[in-house]
Amino acid sequence: MISKSWQQRLLTLPPLGYLLVLFAIPTLIMLFASFRYTGEYGGLAPWYAYKDGGLTLELTLENWQRLFETDIYLRLFVKSIGYAVFTTLLCILLGYPLALMIARSPRKHRDLLLLLVILPFWSNFLVRIYAWMILLSPNGAVTQLINSIRDVFGLAPVSLMYSASAVIICLVYVHLPFMVLPLYANLEKHSSALLDAAQDLGANRWRRFWNITWPLSLPGVYAGSILVFIPVLGMFAIPDLLGGTDGVMIANVIKQQFVESRDWPFGSVLSMVLTAAAVLVVLLGAKFGRQGGR
Amino acid sequence: MKKLLASVLLMTLAPLAMAVEQLHLFIWNDYIAKQTVEDFEKSCNCKLVQGYFTSTEEMMAKLLAGASGYDVVVPTQNAVQALAKQGFLSALDKGKLANFKNSDPAFLKRSYDPANTFSVPYAFTTSLIGYNEQQLKKLGISPDNWSTIFDPKVLEKLRGKITVLDDADELFAAALKYLGYSVNDRDEKHLRQAQQVIIKAKPYWAAFNSSSYIKELAVGNIWVAHGYSSDMVQAKNDAKAAGRNFSIGYALPKQGAVLALDNMVIPKDSKNKALAHQFINFMLDGKNAAALTNEMGAGNPNRAAAKFINAEIKQQKAIFPDTATLTRLETIEATDARQRRLLSKLWTEIKIK
Numbered sequence: 001m002i003s004k005s006w007q008q009r010l011l012t013l014p015p016l017g018y019l020l021v022l023f024a025i026p027t028l029i030m031l032f033a034s035f036r037y038t039g040e041y042g043g044l045a046p047w048y049a050y051k052d053g054g055l056t057l058e059l060t061l062e063n064w065q066r067l068f069e070t071d072i073y074l075r076l077f078v079k080s081i082g083y084a085v086f087t088t089l090l091c092i093l094l095g096y097p098l099a100l101m102i103a104r105s106p107r108k109h110r111d112l113l114l115l116l117v118i119l120p121f122w123s124n125f126l127v128r129i130y131a132w133m134i135l136l137s138p139n140g141a142v143t144q145l146i147n148s149i150r151d152v153f154g155l156a157p158v159s160l161m162y163s164a165s166a167v168i169i170c171l172v173y174v175h176l177p178f179m180v181l182p183l184y185a186n187l188e189k190h191s192s193a194l195l196d197a198a199q200d201l202g203a204n205r206w207r208r209f210w211n212i213t214w215p216l217s218l219p220g221v222y223a224g225s226i227l228v229f230i231p232v233l234g235m236f237a238i239p240d241l242l243g244g245t246d247g248v249m250i251a252n253v254i255k256q257q258f259v260e261s262r263d264w265p266f267g268s269v270l271s272m273v274l275t276a277a278a279v280l281v282v283l284l285g286a287k288f289g290r291q292g293g294r
Numbered sequence: 295m296k297k298l299l300a301s302v303l304l305m306t307l308a309p310l311a312m313a314v315e316q317l318h319l320f321i322w323n324d325y326i327a328k329q330t331v332e333d334f335e336k337s338c339n340c341k342l343v344q345g346y347f348t349s350t351e352e353m354m355a356k357l358l359a360g361a362s363g364y365d366v367v368v369p370t371q372n373a374v375q376a377l378a379k380q381g382f383l384s385a386l387d388k389g390k391l392a393n394f395k396n397s398d399p400a401f402l403k404r405s406y407d408p409a410n411t412f413s414v415p416y417a418f419t420t421s422l423i424g425y426n427e428q429q430l431k432k433l434g435i436s437p438d439n440w441s442t443i444f445d446p447k448v449l450e451k452l453r454g455k456i457t458v459l460d461d462a463d464e465l466f467a468a469a470l471k472y473l474g475y476s477v478n479d480r481d482e483k484h485l486r487q488a489q490q491v492i493i494k495a496k497p498y499w500a501a502f503n504s505s506s507y508i509k510e511l512a513v514g515n516i517w518v519a520h521g522y523s524s525d526m527v528q529a530k531n532d533a534k535a536a537g538r539n540f541s542i543g544y545a546l547p548k549q550g551a552v553l554a555l556d557n558m559v560i561p562k563d564s565k566n567k568a569l570a571h572q573f574i575n576f577m578l579d580g581k582n583a584a585a586l587t588n589e590m591g592a593g594n595p596n597r598a599a600a601k602f603i604n605a606e607i608k609q610q611k612a613i614f615p616d617t618a619t620l621t622r623l624e625t626i627e628a629t630d631a632r633q634r635r636l637l638s639k640l641w642t643e644i645k646i647k
Contacts, residue, residue, distance in 0.1 A: 038631045043358050076646050138515050159454055161515070162501040245496045248645045260351040260462060261638035262358070263631070
């Protein structure tokens with residue numbers, strides 16, 4: 001008979017092993033690659049060589065120095081983080097009322113409403129982006145609608161495609177369910193007795209929301225924010241397809257290093273910085289999430 | 295329920311039972327005619343499985359990262375050189391390529407593979423300017439000049455209606471040509487000049503775009519696109535087929551442009567080299583090679599194809615360059631790690647300026 005704590009440990013082994021093989025080891029390989037030289041036609045040069053009869057290590061700090069020798073990469077990180085923060089805030093703003101509405105709706109409707117939130121996942125991510133490309137194109141429905149409204153006020157027509165706003169619209173669209181689901185999971189557990197008690201004591205709607213619902217929902221907000229922030233930070237397909245001439249994010253440059261420049265070491269440097277930024281956000285989110293959940 | 299399960303099981307297992315020989319082809323997107331695929335499958339009683347790439351870099355990255363299982367790859371000339379040096383290619387057995395004699399000698403024995411040990415020419419494209427004929431006529435812009443995409447005075451009239459290739463090699467090559475240098479000029483001073491040209495023109499461009507400009511041109515969302523000749527032919531045909539009230543044209547800039555000669559090669563780890571040779575020989579047949587030009591708008595390095603090619607296409611200098619035009623076209627040579635690093639830095643600077 002295996003004791004209960006051993007059972008638990010055995011159960012956590014597969015996911016731990018999975019993370020070790022698919023996250024920790026690749027990250028270490030990447031870290032190592034960031035100190036190596038590029039091969040002549042891409043890939044990596046050997047990291048050791050026999051010279052003058054002795055073994056020499058062919059490693060360098062050069063790739064990391066390149067990160068700091070101009071400010072373009074750091075500016076790009078700041079810009080990408082800005083996009084990610086903005087998208088996350090918009091997702092909270094749009095996702096919170098939606099999650100609250102679903103959580104407070106009659107029980108028999110909830111499953112259907114949740115299903116509707118998940119529904120977009122049934123079609124491929126790129127197909128949905130292409131759909132937005134059509135909607136936002138000069139002859140697309142969204143652009144035509146906005147421009148006909150602008151026309152009433154005598155404003156010049158705008159172009160939505162290939163712009164920062166097109167990128168943000170799609171980033172929010174794609175990631176909104178990741179905000180709604182954890183928020184719903186949290187809000188659904190709130191006891192209505194608390195709100196009733198507050199009402200009996202004379203608190204109005206806003207007061208009940210700010211003093212009870214909002215503080216209790218913070219763990220859900222942090223969880224949703226992490227789920228939105230991190231994938232947005234590493235997104236390259238949306239800026240590639242919808243961004244204009246200045247629409248790139250950091251992940252586009254990482255892709256460029258691995259694909260076009262065939263410069264794996266420098267691509268690894270940028271990836272490591274991105275991973276570090278993501279880990280930092282998770283740690284902060286987890287810290288605040290725990291405090292909020294007290 | 296049981297019946298349903300059984301039929302699902304049958305459906306998933308059926309392809310296994312009927313497995314036929316497969317030829318795995320790794321090729322540029324839209325670079326083989328549908329009819330040709332069907333004809334080949336009939337002739338070999340096998341299945342042609344295509345994998346696509348949209349840039350040389352993407353193809354190289356995939357192959358160098360260890361993608362295997364391809365029997366025939368269709369890389370551009372500079373990639374042939376790089377792949378051959380990596381020992382990635384298997385030497386061709388000319389004895390199995392009876393149609394090799396059809397290849398135009400003007401496209402053989404080039405510096406990237408001096409004896410055509412590893413490669414035979416498949417088709418070529420030029421990088422040029424595709425445009426909306428009516429809009430450009432209205433604006434009085436002549437498209438046969440790189441100034442159409444680089445000169446702010448011209449661009450003033452085209453703001454937001456123009457895309458350029460999202461490809462550092464191609465865009466720098468165009469800017470270098472605009473400045474009167476060779477597309478293979480790797481002098482840092484000249485590259486910085488080219489970078490300045492691009493940065494000054496960038497605010498007028500709608501996007502860097504290597505994939506959807508065919509559609510954008512044919513729909514009428516953009517008026518000028520920097521891209522490949524075969525894509526422009528497709529945009530022209532698409533616009534015509536959709537019955538648009540405008541037409542698409544394309545022009546080779548008079549300063550000269552990039553010629554990309556695509557080749558068929560067999561990777562060393564191909565599991566079916568006999569079938570791979572059979573495919574290459576099939577594609578060297580005049581009629582099959584001609585389909586590439588008639589349907590895809592690709593330039594044709596095959597002499598036997600000439601008599602099968604539509605007369606209208608034959609007159610297009612961008613597709614059928616005459617000797618005078620050929621001298622203005624340059625192929626991009628392979629770059630080393632240091633050159634690529636510089637280009638990548640200049641390119642990133644452009645992207646975030």
